[in-house]
Amino acid sequence: MTKKKLLIVDDQVGIRxxxxxxxATEGYETFQAPNGRIALDIVRTNRPDLVLLDMKIPGMDGLEILKQIKEYDKEIKVIMMTAYxxxxxxxxxTDLGALMHFTKPFDIDEMRLAVNMQLGQSSSSQFATGS
Structure with a gap:
């Protein structure tokens, strides 16, 4: 089984x-990018399953990056992060296709749960989720 790929896009190195x-400890193949140009290069070369995308990035903002990711491949899941x-x-x-958003500072366990749920990994959960 191939590892699910996760791309983290944030200009703050500590958050990345x-x-x-x-x-990585959850078993994902992880990539990181400090800006939109690098993020989009990674999207094109590695096609991540999910992108954690900061809303406020110098240069190209999160909405522009989100638009370009969705133009490239609508199937790539995106979760937004914002400090604002x-x-x-x-x-x-959300209208552009982001699944949800987390406001910084976010709860890392909630973020982990959300990502695992979106990528269908049930490593830490024994419960079925239904809606």
Missing amino acids: ILLLEVF GELDMIKEA
Whole structure:
């Protein structure tokens, strides 16, 4: 079985390192990018299953990166991260296909659960999730 691929896009190195460590131990193949250009290169070369995408990135913002990811492949799942309560941007991100968003500082366990749920990994959960 191939490992699920996860791309972390954030201009803050501390957040990237934290998320890389958490998701590497969950068994994902993890990639990181500090900006949109590198993120989109990784999307094209490695096609991640899920992208954790910061809303506020210098240069190309999260919404623009999200648009380009979805233009490249609609199947790639995206979860937004934001330090700001910008409801209009969050709504736009949802309209563009983002699954959900986390406001920083986020609860790392909630983030882990959300990612595992989206990627169908039930490593730490014995419970079926239904809606």
